Amino acid sequence: xxxxxxxxxxxxxxxxxxxxxxxxxxxxxxxxxxxxxxxxxxxxxxxxxxxxxxxxxxxxxxxxxxxxxxxxxxxxxxxxxxxxxxxxxxxxxxxxxxxxxxxxxxxxxxxxxxxxxxxxxxxxxxxxxxxxxxxxxxxxxxxxxxxxxxxxxxxxxxxxxxxxxxxxxxxxxxxxxxxxxxxxxxxxxxxxxxxxxxxxxxxxxxxxxxxxxxxxxxxxxxxxxxxxxxxxxxxxxxxxxxxxxxxxxxxxxxxxxxxxxxxxxxxxxxxxxxxxxxxxxxxxxxxxxxxxxxxxxxxxxxxxxxxxxxxxxxxxxxxxxxxxxxxxxxxxxxxxxxxxxxxxxxxxxxxxxxxxxxxxxxxxxxxxxxxxxxxxxxxxxxxxxxxxxxxxxxxxxxxxxxxxxxxxxxxxxxxxxxxxxxxxxx
Amino acid sequence: xxxxxxxxxxxxxxxxxxxxxxxxxxxxxxxxxxxxxxxxxxxxxxxxxxxxxxxxxxxxxxxxxxxxxxxxxxxxxxxxxxxxxxxxxxxxxxxxxxxxxxxxxxxxxxxxxxxxxxxxxxxxxxxxxxxxxxxxxxxxxxxxxxxxxxxxxxxxxxxxxxxxxxxxxxxxxxxxxxxxxxxxxxxxxxxxxxxxxxxxxxxxxxxxxxxxxxxxxxxxxxxxxxxxxxxxxxxxxxxxxxxxxxxxxxxxxxxxxxxxxxxxxxxxxxxxxxxxxxxxxxxxxxxxxxxxxxxxxxxxxxxxxxxxxxxxxxxxxxxxxxxxxxxxxxxxxxxxxxxxxxxxxxxxxxxxxxxxxxxxxxxxxxxxxxxxxxxxxxxxxxxxxxxxxxxxxxxxxxxxxxxxxxxxxxxxxxxxxxxxxxxxxx
Numbered sequence: 001x002x003x004x005x006x007x008x009x010x011x012x013x014x015x016x017x018x019x020x021x022x023x024x025x026x027x028x029x030x031x032x033x034x035x036x037x038x039x040x041x042x043x044x045x046x047x048x049x050x051x052x053x054x055x056x057x058x059x060x061x062x063x064x065x066x067x068x069x070x071x072x073x074x075x076x077x078x079x080x081x082x083x084x085x086x087x088x089x090x091x092x093x094x095x096x097x098x099x100x101x102x103x104x105x106x107x108x109x110x111x112x113x114x115x116x117x118x119x120x121x122x123x124x125x126x127x128x129x130x131x132x133x134x135x136x137x138x139x140x141x142x143x144x145x146x147x148x149x150x151x152x153x154x155x156x157x158x159x160x161x162x163x164x165x166x167x168x169x170x171x172x173x174x175x176x177x178x179x180x181x182x183x184x185x186x187x188x189x190x191x192x193x194x195x196x197x198x199x200x201x202x203x204x205x206x207x208x209x210x211x212x213x214x215x216x217x218x219x220x221x222x223x224x225x226x227x228x229x230x231x232x233x234x235x236x237x238x239x240x241x242x243x244x245x246x247x248x249x250x251x252x253x254x255x256x257x258x259x260x261x262x263x264x265x266x267x268x269x270x271x272x273x274x275x276x277x278x279x280x281x282x283x284x285x286x287x288x289x290x291x292x293x294x295x296x297x298x299x300x301x302x303x304x305x306x307x308x309x310x311x312x313x314x315x316x317x318x319x320x321x322x323x324x325x326x327x328x329x330x331x332x333x334x335x336x337x338x339x340x341x342x343x344x345x346x347x348x349x350x351x352x353x354x355x356x357x358x359x360x361x362x363x364x365x366x367x368x369x370x371x372x373x374x375x376x377x378x379x380x381x382x383x384x385x386x387x388x389x390x391x392x393x394x395x396x397x398x399x400x401x402x403x404x405x406x407x408x409x410x411x412x413x414x415x416x417x418x419x420x421x422x423x424x425x426x
Numbered sequence: 427x428x429x430x431x432x433x434x435x436x437x438x439x440x441x442x443x444x445x446x447x448x449x450x451x452x453x454x455x456x457x458x459x460x461x462x463x464x465x466x467x468x469x470x471x472x473x474x475x476x477x478x479x480x481x482x483x484x485x486x487x488x489x490x491x492x493x494x495x496x497x498x499x500x501x502x503x504x505x506x507x508x509x510x511x512x513x514x515x516x517x518x519x520x521x522x523x524x525x526x527x528x529x530x531x532x533x534x535x536x537x538x539x540x541x542x543x544x545x546x547x548x549x550x551x552x553x554x555x556x557x558x559x560x561x562x563x564x565x566x567x568x569x570x571x572x573x574x575x576x577x578x579x580x581x582x583x584x585x586x587x588x589x590x591x592x593x594x595x596x597x598x599x600x601x602x603x604x605x606x607x608x609x610x611x612x613x614x615x616x617x618x619x620x621x622x623x624x625x626x627x628x629x630x631x632x633x634x635x636x637x638x639x640x641x642x643x644x645x646x647x648x649x650x651x652x653x654x655x656x657x658x659x660x661x662x663x664x665x666x667x668x669x670x671x672x673x674x675x676x677x678x679x680x681x682x683x684x685x686x687x688x689x690x691x692x693x694x695x696x697x698x699x700x701x702x703x704x705x706x707x708x709x710x711x712x713x714x715x716x717x718x719x720x721x722x723x724x725x726x727x728x729x730x731x732x733x734x735x736x737x738x739x740x741x742x743x744x745x746x747x748x749x750x751x752x753x754x755x756x757x758x759x760x761x762x763x764x765x766x767x768x769x770x771x772x773x774x775x776x777x778x779x780x781x782x783x784x785x786x787x788x789x790x791x792x793x794x795x796x797x798x799x800x801x802x803x804x805x806x807x808x809x810x811x812x813x814x815x816x817x818x819x820x821x822x823x824x825x826x827x828x829x830x831x832x833x834x835x836x837x838x839x840x841x842x843x844x845x846x847x848x849x850x851x852x
Contacts (some may be wrong), residue, residue, distance in 0.1 A: 001511045007466030015462040031776050033753045033783040040433030065491040085427045134786035141500035234769035309754040328458050343660035357459040
């Protein structure tokens with residue numbers, strides 16, 4: 001039996017890497033004062049198909065089906081519609097602005113390729129109920145600090161900032177009819193990726209060409225971004241940002257600032273992206289709740305690839321993995337007849353919060369030590385003929401003391417205080 | 427727009443409760459030396475339909491569908507088949523015994539009712555590659571310590587221990603043909619829940635009655651459990667366990683010990699359950715890998731309900747929620763002209779690991795303090811006319827000092843050392 005294509009198995013070494021990304025995401029979001037929320041894995045397909053919602057590409061790639069109750073449902077392709085639905089239903093319960101984040105699986109039905117899977121993890125951060133430049137800047141600063149948290153510096157990534165509003169102003173000034181706007185935006189989003197002829201064909205009904213779009217991008221007016229850049233400069237983060245009107249974003253619902261985080265290596269992959277979506281909450285509720293909103297998403301697949309290629313980022317990961325490996329104490333049992341004593345020590349230390357292991361089967365003492373060291377255990381406790389005294393051995397330094405078993409937790413804690421490394425705080 | 431029936435929205439207050447369960451689950455599993463793994467949310471339906479796999483009830487309740495590539499797929503109803511598939515593929519890479527845990531969403535298509543949802547979270551813990559009583563006991567001890575971690579004591583829950591092997595011996599001794607065994611086990615599993623006549627009708631083809639099953643249960647021989655009980659006694663945990671042959675477990679693949687954790691209040695809900703499934707890995711691989719295995723699952727729905735009904739458990743939860751509420755520092759900005767200075771302090775403190783908030787909009791000073799206190803912030807930093815000096819105020823004690831802004835991180839850290847509460851370690 002095999003897993004499905006585009007889906008991942010997380011063996012322990014993979015799950016540990018995922019947990020690293022998870023913990024960093026959470027740490028930075030909480031440092032910015034964001035509160036976690038989450039929605040269901042499955043939603044009504046309607047949530048994504050509604051007018052003004054998502055975009056053509058995301059609908060094509062929707063992992064949707066009809067369930068046994070004949071409901072049209074979809075595995076969530078992104079979090080924003082769920083968030084907008086939740087906020088429209090209960091916004092009265094929360095003080096504004098709301099700063100919310102979520103971390104969880106999202107799904108797209110698309111061909112598997114490097115950096116693109118059918119199930120991936122995504123961090124989403126959103127500020128709701130504030131339409132100021134200060135919240136635009138807070139959002140971009142958060143994206144920057146997420147990258148810095150993994151060990152990436154200014155030479156490694158850039159946040160490209162653009163404005164969906166500037167795009168709309170340009171398109172409307174050219175007299176494009178409303179129904180053609182989505183296809184113009186989609187063409188603009190694909191400008192550097194799709195074939196020129198195909199794009200021109202797509203733009204023709206709107207009376208536009210790729211050359212027109214390039215002219216608009218080249219002539220973009222950076223003055224409109226001055227307040228944002230001043231705010232970022234006060235944070236010392238303006239050096240991570242470039243104004244670049246070629247950024248459009250594929251999703252239909254953006255209304256103002258849009259941005260993407262790119263790696264600066266040759267590949268120029270997008271690591272995160274988002275923007276302002278001021279109309280979406282009214283569109284997904286009954287219309288009675290309307291509030292400005294801005295958010296972004298960061299997926300784990302491209303990010304994890306970039307971490308593993310980047311020396312400083314992968315060194316930080318490896319250091320974390322090493323610190324999280326192995327248990328605090330491996331109990332070494334000399335004589336099987338003392339298993340009851342060993343089980344008592346095992347339970348007493350676990351009750352004090354230490355991670356502890358004891359072999360299930362009769363095992364030679366040398367083999368027990370070998371297993372303890374290979375698994376990264378920090379201490380061995382040898383239970384033998386000196387009982388109720390036991391040997392406490394620090395495996396890295398090979399220092400050894402003899403203590404009454406009842407004082408083991410105390411000795412382990414003292415060792416930690418004195419800088420002998422240990423993961424658990426008891 | 428509404429969410430689907432049987433699926434949950436996690437607003438921040440719900441997500442915090444989920445995170446509490448999540449952190450406790452992880453802490454106890456790691457204390458027992460378990461390593462995290464995970465599989466995909468979606469699997470081939472075949473994985474659950476294979477002979478010797480899962481059981482009739484789980485197949486009826488499978489949340490399965492045909493995807494756009496005409497594959498028969500299912501949202502995972504439980505983790506064991508995924509684990510067995512993963513282990514069969516790569517067991518050579520891992521030292522035995524393997525102690526693995528996972529935490530994530532599972533899905534069942536069934537009518538929504540109290541304690542039963544279509545999407546729920548489940549902790550799974552498994553020991554692979556060891557068939558000893560010592561690993562049986564380790565598994566039960568882990569289940570007990572999970573309950574104790576949430577504040578439940580011996581009067582609150584019981585682990586009922588039984589043996590699928592004893593059931594098989596009984597059924598085979600009665601000359602039941604192999605194809606009828608699953609329906610006998612299912613009837614036994616429903617003995618106290620379904621209607622007597624319906625059960626007798628189900629048992630008739632096997633030449634058995636409810637009375638026969640009850641006689642077997644009453645005559646169960648506890649001697650076979652003596653080694654297990656001795657191991658648990660050495661851990662001081664035997665008081666949490668009862669031998670009870672009425673426990674059968676609905677899943678088809680169990681082969682030896684089976685157990686369930688029940689709350690002892692009137693409702694007697696099952697909070698967790700599992701058992702030994704020694705043949706499953708061979709059945710799901712190509713047969714070349716065969717190893718003993720034991721595991722259990724604990725869902726979040728019944729557990730969370732029980733926590734909220736139980737005074738000590740809900741007090742522990744509330745204490746955790748209170749400690750995890752609010753940021754380390756709320757910056758109070760007296761004069762909007764000093765926003766750049768405030769942004770510099772904001773970034774400097776976040777860079778040092780503190781969680782910090784600054785209002786996006788011009789806000790009266792009194793209102794800023796009120797918001798800080800209501801949100802549970804631990805300190806306020808007032809930026810005003812004394813700049814580069816700032817006021818550092820500890821909100822619970824209302825003590826106040828004036829410090830240069832460049833020494834804020836140091837002062838906050840000193841406060842934490844001296845027992846002034848703060849969540850972040852910088």
